[in-house]
Amino acid sequence: MADAAAKERRILVAVDEGEESMHALSWCLDNLASDKSMANDTLVLLYVKPPRSVYTAIDGTGYIFSSDVLSAMDKYSNEVAECVMEKAVTRVCKDHPDVKVETRVEHGDPRDVICQMTQKLGADVLVLGSHGYGPIKRALLGSVSNHCAQNVKCPVLIVKMPKSPAGHN
Amino acid sequence: MADAAAKERRILVAVDEGEESMHALSWCLDNLASDKSMANDTLVLLYVKPPRSVYTAIDGTGYIFSSDVLSAMDKYSNEVAECVMEKAVTRVCKDHPDVKVETRVEHGDPRDVICQMTQKLGADVLVLGSHGYGPIKRALLGSVSNHCAQNVKCPVLIVKMPKSPAGHN
Numbered sequence: 001m002a003d004a005a006a007k008e009r010r011i012l013v014a015v016d017e018g019e020e021s022m023h024a025l026s027w028c029l030d031n032l033a034s035d036k037s038m039a040n041d042t043l044v045l046l047y048v049k050p051p052r053s054v055y056t057a058i059d060g061t062g063y064i065f066s067s068d069v070l071s072a073m074d075k076y077s078n079e080v081a082e083c084v085m086e087k088a089v090t091r092v093c094k095d096h097p098d099v100k101v102e103t104r105v106e107h108g109d110p111r112d113v114i115c116q117m118t119q120k121l122g123a124d125v126l127v128l129g130s131h132g133y134g135p136i137k138r139a140l141l142g143s144v145s146n147h148c149a150q151n152v153k154c155p156v157l158i159v160k161m162p163k164s165p166a167g168h169n
Numbered sequence: 170m171a172d173a174a175a176k177e178r179r180i181l182v183a184v185d186e187g188e189e190s191m192h193a194l195s196w197c198l199d200n201l202a203s204d205k206s207m208a209n210d211t212l213v214l215l216y217v218k219p220p221r222s223v224y225t226a227i228d229g230t231g232y233i234f235s236s237d238v239l240s241a242m243d244k245y246s247n248e249v250a251e252c253v254m255e256k257a258v259t260r261v262c263k264d265h266p267d268v269k270v271e272t273r274v275e276h277g278d279p280r281d282v283i284c285q286m287t288q289k290l291g292a293d294v295l296v297l298g299s300h301g302y303g304p305i306k307r308a309l310l311g312s313v314s315n316h317c318a319q320n321v322k323c324p325v326l327i328v329k330m331p332k333s334p335a336g337h338n
Contacts (some may be wrong), residue, residue, distance in 0.1 A: 009200070024324075027324055031178070031201060031293075031294065031324075032200060032201060124200075125200065130318070130319075145318065146315065146318070146319070149299070149314065149315070149318055149327050150299075150315070153329060153331070154329070155193075155196055155200075155326060155327065155328040155329065156326070156327045157324060157325070157326045157327075158318050158324065158325045158326075158327070159324040160322060160323070160324065162322070
Protein backbone atom coordinates (compact mmCIF):
# COMPACT_ATOMS: atom_id res chain seq x y z
CA MET A 1 0.00 0.00 0.00
CA ALA A 2 3.00 2.27 0.28
CA ASP A 3 2.87 2.95 -3.45
CA ALA A 4 -0.78 3.98 -3.36
CA ALA A 5 0.33 7.61 -3.32
CA ALA A 6 1.41 7.17 -6.92
CA LYS A 7 -2.11 6.58 -8.16
CA GLU A 8 -4.07 9.54 -9.38
CA ARG A 9 -6.17 11.24 -6.77
CA ARG A 10 -8.86 13.84 -7.20
CA ILE A 11 -8.51 16.37 -4.42
CA LEU A 12 -11.51 18.65 -4.10
CA VAL A 13 -10.85 21.92 -2.31
CA ALA A 14 -13.77 24.17 -1.45
CA VAL A 15 -12.61 27.77 -1.71
CA ASP A 16 -14.29 31.03 -0.87
CA GLU A 17 -13.38 34.67 -0.35
CA GLY A 18 -12.06 34.09 3.17
CA GLU A 19 -8.39 33.60 3.96
CA GLU A 20 -9.21 30.43 5.87
CA SER A 21 -10.05 28.50 2.73
CA MET A 22 -6.80 29.73 1.13
CA HIS A 23 -4.94 28.51 4.19
CA ALA A 24 -6.67 25.14 3.84
CA LEU A 25 -5.56 25.04 0.20
CA SER A 26 -1.94 25.82 1.13
CA TRP A 27 -1.93 23.27 3.95
CA CYS A 28 -3.29 20.66 1.58
CA LEU A 29 -0.60 21.42 -1.01
CA ASP A 30 2.14 21.21 1.61
CA ASN A 31 0.93 18.15 3.46
CA LEU A 32 -1.44 16.06 1.44
CA ALA A 33 0.80 15.83 -1.56
CA SER A 34 4.52 15.74 -2.00
CA ASP A 35 6.04 17.10 -5.21
CA LYS A 36 6.29 13.54 -6.42
CA SER A 37 2.70 12.46 -5.92
CA MET A 38 1.20 15.82 -6.87
CA ALA A 39 2.12 15.21 -10.51
CA ASN A 40 -0.43 12.40 -10.54
CA ASP A 41 -3.16 14.35 -8.84
CA THR A 42 -5.91 16.58 -10.03
CA LEU A 43 -6.80 19.46 -7.81
CA VAL A 44 -10.39 20.57 -8.26
CA LEU A 45 -11.13 24.02 -6.88
CA LEU A 46 -14.80 24.48 -6.12
CA TYR A 47 -16.41 27.82 -5.44
CA VAL A 48 -20.08 27.88 -4.55
CA LYS A 49 -21.94 31.10 -5.17
CA PRO A 50 -24.55 31.74 -2.52
CA PRO A 51 -28.11 30.95 -3.50
CA ARG A 52 -30.04 33.83 -4.97
CA SER A 53 -32.53 33.51 -2.17
CA VAL A 54 -29.90 34.78 0.26
CA TYR A 55 -29.89 38.09 -1.54
CA THR A 56 -33.26 38.27 -3.19
CA ALA A 57 -36.74 38.00 -1.88
CA ILE A 58 -38.80 34.96 -2.67
CA ASP A 59 -42.14 35.26 -4.43
CA GLY A 60 -44.80 35.96 -1.91
CA THR A 61 -42.76 37.91 0.58
CA GLY A 62 -43.80 41.20 -0.92
CA TYR A 63 -40.31 42.25 -1.90
CA ILE A 64 -39.36 42.24 -5.54
CA PHE A 65 -36.06 43.61 -6.74
CA SER A 66 -35.84 45.31 -10.08
CA SER A 67 -34.01 43.51 -12.86
CA ASP A 68 -31.25 46.11 -12.58
CA VAL A 69 -30.62 45.19 -8.95
CA LEU A 70 -30.72 41.46 -9.71
CA SER A 71 -28.35 41.97 -12.61
CA ALA A 72 -25.96 43.96 -10.41
CA MET A 73 -26.09 41.21 -7.78
CA ASP A 74 -25.30 38.53 -10.31
CA LYS A 75 -22.46 40.60 -11.71
CA TYR A 76 -21.02 41.12 -8.24
CA SER A 77 -21.38 37.43 -7.44
CA ASN A 78 -19.59 36.45 -10.66
CA GLU A 79 -16.80 38.93 -10.01
CA VAL A 80 -16.25 37.53 -6.53
CA ALA A 81 -16.16 34.00 -7.94
CA GLU A 82 -13.59 35.01 -10.57
CA CYS A 83 -11.47 36.82 -8.01
CA VAL A 84 -11.48 33.85 -5.62
CA MET A 85 -10.64 31.39 -8.37
CA GLU A 86 -7.80 33.52 -9.71
CA LYS A 87 -6.32 33.84 -6.24
CA ALA A 88 -6.62 30.10 -5.60
CA VAL A 89 -5.15 29.07 -8.95
CA THR A 90 -2.26 31.50 -8.44
CA ARG A 91 -1.61 29.98 -5.03
CA VAL A 92 -1.52 26.47 -6.49
CA CYS A 93 0.65 27.30 -9.50
CA LYS A 94 3.17 29.14 -7.36
CA ASP A 95 4.01 26.04 -5.34
CA HIS A 96 3.04 23.23 -7.73
CA PRO A 97 3.32 24.48 -11.31
CA ASP A 98 2.96 20.95 -12.68
CA VAL A 99 -0.27 20.05 -10.94
CA LYS A 100 -3.44 19.59 -12.93
CA VAL A 101 -6.01 22.13 -11.79
CA GLU A 102 -9.70 22.21 -12.58
CA THR A 103 -12.05 24.93 -11.44
CA ARG A 104 -15.77 24.62 -10.84
CA VAL A 105 -18.16 27.41 -9.98
CA GLU A 106 -21.56 26.26 -8.81
CA HIS A 107 -24.36 27.97 -6.99
CA GLY A 108 -26.69 26.91 -4.24
CA ASP A 109 -26.46 26.03 -0.58
CA PRO A 110 -22.74 25.36 -0.11
CA ARG A 111 -23.47 22.45 2.24
CA ASP A 112 -25.50 20.59 -0.34
CA VAL A 113 -23.46 21.60 -3.37
CA ILE A 114 -20.13 20.59 -1.83
CA CYS A 115 -21.52 17.19 -0.83
CA GLN A 116 -23.09 16.66 -4.26
CA MET A 117 -19.96 17.71 -6.14
CA THR A 118 -17.74 15.55 -3.95
CA GLN A 119 -19.72 12.54 -5.05
CA LYS A 120 -20.28 13.64 -8.65
CA LEU A 121 -16.61 14.36 -9.27
CA GLY A 122 -15.50 11.17 -7.53
CA ALA A 123 -13.25 13.07 -5.14
CA ASP A 124 -10.80 10.99 -3.12
CA VAL A 125 -10.65 13.63 -0.43
CA LEU A 126 -12.50 16.85 0.36
CA VAL A 127 -10.52 19.76 1.82
CA LEU A 128 -12.13 22.80 3.37
CA GLY A 129 -11.60 25.45 5.99
CA SER A 130 -13.39 24.89 9.24
CA HIS A 131 -15.66 27.82 8.53
CA GLY A 132 -15.98 26.79 4.93
CA TYR A 133 -17.85 29.91 4.13
CA GLY A 134 -17.18 33.34 5.67
CA PRO A 135 -18.94 34.68 8.75
CA ILE A 136 -21.91 36.23 6.98
CA LYS A 137 -22.77 33.20 4.93
CA ARG A 138 -22.05 30.92 7.89
CA ALA A 139 -24.61 32.79 9.94
CA LEU A 140 -27.10 32.37 7.13
CA LEU A 141 -26.27 28.86 6.11
CA GLY A 142 -24.87 27.13 9.19
CA SER A 143 -21.64 25.22 9.53
CA VAL A 144 -20.51 23.87 6.19
CA SER A 145 -17.66 21.77 7.52
CA ASN A 146 -19.83 19.96 10.08
CA HIS A 147 -22.43 19.16 7.48
CA CYS A 148 -19.90 17.92 4.94
CA ALA A 149 -17.97 15.84 7.47
CA GLN A 150 -21.18 14.04 8.32
CA ASN A 151 -22.50 13.57 4.82
CA VAL A 152 -19.74 12.96 2.31
CA LYS A 153 -18.43 9.45 1.95
CA CYS A 154 -14.77 10.20 1.25
CA PRO A 155 -12.22 11.43 3.77
CA VAL A 156 -12.65 15.05 4.84
CA LEU A 157 -9.79 17.33 5.83
CA ILE A 158 -10.84 20.35 7.87
CA VAL A 159 -8.16 23.02 8.21
CA LYS A 160 -8.41 25.93 10.61
CA MET A 161 -6.41 29.12 10.62
CA PRO A 162 -3.48 28.66 13.02
CA LYS A 163 -4.30 31.62 15.28
CA SER A 164 -7.16 33.99 14.69
CA PRO A 165 -10.44 32.24 13.95
CA ALA A 166 -11.37 35.11 11.67
CA GLY A 167 -9.85 35.49 8.24
CA HIS A 168 -7.29 38.30 8.01
CA ASN A 169 -6.53 39.12 4.45
CA MET B 170 6.19 26.57 0.78
CA ALA B 171 6.64 23.57 -1.46
CA ASP B 172 9.44 22.29 0.75
CA ALA B 173 7.38 22.49 3.90
CA ALA B 174 6.66 18.78 3.61
CA ALA B 175 10.30 18.18 4.50
CA LYS B 176 9.92 19.59 7.99
CA GLU B 177 9.06 17.22 10.77
CA ARG B 178 5.39 16.79 11.43
CA ARG B 179 3.68 15.15 14.35
CA ILE B 180 0.72 13.20 13.05
CA LEU B 181 -1.65 12.12 15.78
CA VAL B 182 -3.87 9.18 14.89
CA ALA B 183 -6.65 8.19 17.27
CA VAL B 184 -7.06 4.43 17.11
CA ASP B 185 -9.56 2.09 18.67
CA GLU B 186 -10.75 -1.49 18.32
CA GLY B 187 -12.88 -0.73 15.24
CA GLU B 188 -11.71 -1.32 11.70
CA GLU B 189 -12.64 2.24 10.77
CA SER B 190 -9.81 3.74 12.77
CA MET B 191 -7.39 1.25 11.16
CA HIS B 192 -8.69 2.35 7.77
CA ALA B 193 -8.09 5.97 8.77
CA LEU B 194 -4.54 5.05 9.75
CA SER B 195 -3.92 3.32 6.41
CA TRP B 196 -5.41 6.21 4.45
CA CYS B 197 -3.23 8.62 6.34
CA LEU B 198 -0.11 6.57 5.62
CA ASP B 199 -0.95 6.34 1.93
CA ASN B 200 -2.04 9.92 1.39
CA LEU B 201 -0.76 12.27 4.03
CA ALA B 202 2.81 11.20 3.73
CA SER B 203 4.95 10.01 0.90
CA ASP B 204 7.91 7.76 1.63
CA LYS B 205 10.11 10.79 1.42
CA SER B 206 8.34 13.00 3.90
CA MET B 207 7.37 10.17 6.23
CA ALA B 208 10.99 9.75 7.27
CA ASN B 209 10.78 13.17 8.87
CA ASP B 210 7.48 12.55 10.58
CA THR B 211 6.50 11.16 13.91
CA LEU B 212 3.33 9.16 14.00
CA VAL B 213 1.70 9.21 17.41
CA LEU B 214 -0.90 6.48 17.92
CA LEU B 215 -3.35 7.39 20.65
CA TYR B 216 -5.72 4.92 22.24
CA VAL B 217 -8.16 6.21 24.82
CA LYS B 218 -9.53 3.71 27.28
CA PRO B 219 -13.12 4.42 28.19
CA PRO B 220 -13.66 6.12 31.52
CA ARG B 221 -14.21 3.78 34.44
CA SER B 222 -17.56 5.43 35.01
CA VAL B 223 -18.82 3.82 31.80
CA TYR B 224 -18.39 0.41 33.34
CA THR B 225 -18.62 1.02 37.03
CA ALA B 226 -21.25 2.56 39.19
CA ILE B 227 -20.66 5.95 40.71
CA ASP B 228 -20.85 6.43 44.46
CA GLY B 229 -24.39 7.01 45.51
CA THR B 230 -26.12 4.97 42.84
CA GLY B 231 -26.38 1.98 45.12
CA TYR B 232 -24.27 -0.27 42.93
CA ILE B 233 -20.81 -1.18 44.05
CA PHE B 234 -18.69 -3.68 42.18
CA SER B 235 -16.33 -5.92 44.06
CA SER B 236 -12.63 -5.30 43.67
CA ASP B 237 -12.39 -8.54 41.72
CA VAL B 238 -14.82 -7.26 39.11
CA LEU B 239 -13.06 -3.89 38.90
CA SER B 240 -9.75 -5.65 38.57
CA ALA B 241 -11.10 -7.87 35.79
CA MET B 242 -12.48 -4.80 33.99
CA ASP B 243 -9.15 -3.03 34.19
CA LYS B 244 -7.36 -6.12 32.95
CA TYR B 245 -9.74 -6.44 30.02
CA SER B 246 -9.38 -2.75 29.20
CA ASN B 247 -5.59 -3.01 29.24
CA GLU B 248 -5.65 -6.09 27.04
CA VAL B 249 -7.85 -4.35 24.49
CA ALA B 250 -5.50 -1.36 24.50
CA GLU B 251 -2.46 -3.59 23.95
CA CYS B 252 -4.21 -5.50 21.17
CA VAL B 253 -5.24 -2.31 19.36
CA MET B 254 -1.79 -0.79 19.67
CA GLU B 255 -0.05 -3.92 18.42
CA LYS B 256 -2.37 -4.07 15.43
CA ALA B 257 -1.83 -0.38 14.64
CA VAL B 258 1.94 -0.50 15.01
CA THR B 259 2.09 -3.60 12.80
CA ARG B 260 0.05 -1.80 10.17
CA VAL B 261 2.41 1.18 10.22
CA CYS B 262 5.63 -0.83 10.18
CA LYS B 263 4.44 -2.97 7.31
CA ASP B 264 4.13 0.01 4.97
CA HIS B 265 6.55 2.50 6.51
CA PRO B 266 9.25 0.61 8.40
CA ASP B 267 11.34 3.76 8.75
CA VAL B 268 8.72 5.95 10.35
CA LYS B 269 9.07 7.04 13.94
CA VAL B 270 6.14 5.71 15.94
CA GLU B 271 5.07 6.69 19.42
CA THR B 272 2.18 5.12 21.26
CA ARG B 273 0.07 6.71 23.97
CA VAL B 274 -2.62 5.05 26.00
CA GLU B 275 -4.77 7.42 28.02
CA HIS B 276 -8.11 7.06 29.67
CA GLY B 277 -11.13 9.27 29.97
CA ASP B 278 -13.75 10.71 27.68
CA PRO B 279 -12.23 10.23 24.21
CA ARG B 280 -13.58 13.59 23.04
CA ASP B 281 -11.76 15.50 25.74
CA VAL B 282 -8.64 13.34 25.84
CA ILE B 283 -8.07 13.50 22.08
CA CYS B 284 -8.44 17.30 22.08
CA GLN B 285 -6.14 17.66 25.10
CA MET B 286 -3.50 15.33 23.69
CA THR B 287 -3.61 17.01 20.30
CA GLN B 288 -2.63 20.26 21.97
CA LYS B 289 -0.26 18.76 24.54
CA LEU B 290 1.70 16.78 21.95
CA GLY B 291 1.82 19.70 19.53
CA ALA B 292 0.23 17.67 16.76
CA ASP B 293 0.33 19.16 13.28
CA VAL B 294 -2.68 17.16 12.21
CA LEU B 295 -5.22 14.92 13.91
CA VAL B 296 -6.45 11.85 12.04
CA LEU B 297 -9.46 9.82 13.11
CA GLY B 298 -12.24 7.67 11.79
CA SER B 299 -15.59 9.37 11.46
CA HIS B 300 -16.96 7.24 14.23
CA GLY B 301 -13.79 7.69 16.21
CA TYR B 302 -14.96 5.22 18.77
CA GLY B 303 -17.02 2.09 18.08
CA PRO B 304 -20.80 1.93 18.18
CA ILE B 305 -21.18 1.14 21.86
CA LYS B 306 -18.91 3.87 23.09
CA ARG B 307 -20.29 6.28 20.50
CA ALA B 308 -23.78 5.73 21.85
CA LEU B 309 -22.50 6.43 25.32
CA LEU B 310 -20.14 9.24 24.54
CA GLY B 311 -21.49 10.96 21.43
CA SER B 312 -19.67 11.77 18.21
CA VAL B 313 -15.95 12.05 18.78
CA SER B 314 -15.08 13.33 15.33
CA ASN B 315 -17.60 16.18 15.42
CA HIS B 316 -16.39 17.29 18.81
CA CYS B 317 -12.73 17.14 17.83
CA ALA B 318 -13.27 18.92 14.51
CA GLN B 319 -14.85 21.78 16.39
CA ASN B 320 -12.41 22.00 19.26
CA VAL B 321 -8.87 21.22 18.18
CA LYS B 322 -6.85 24.00 16.63
CA CYS B 323 -4.83 21.99 14.11
CA PRO B 324 -6.17 20.48 10.89
CA VAL B 325 -8.42 17.46 11.36
CA LEU B 326 -8.67 14.61 8.88
CA ILE B 327 -11.81 12.50 9.22
CA VAL B 328 -11.73 9.23 7.30
CA LYS B 329 -14.77 7.03 6.78
CA MET B 330 -14.89 3.45 5.69
CA PRO B 331 -15.42 3.36 1.90
CA LYS B 332 -18.60 1.27 1.96
CA SER B 333 -20.14 -0.07 5.11
CA PRO B 334 -20.52 2.52 7.84
CA ALA B 335 -19.95 -0.17 10.43
CA GLY B 336 -16.56 -1.67 11.08
CA HIS B 337 -16.15 -5.17 9.74
CA ASN B 338 -13.20 -6.82 11.27
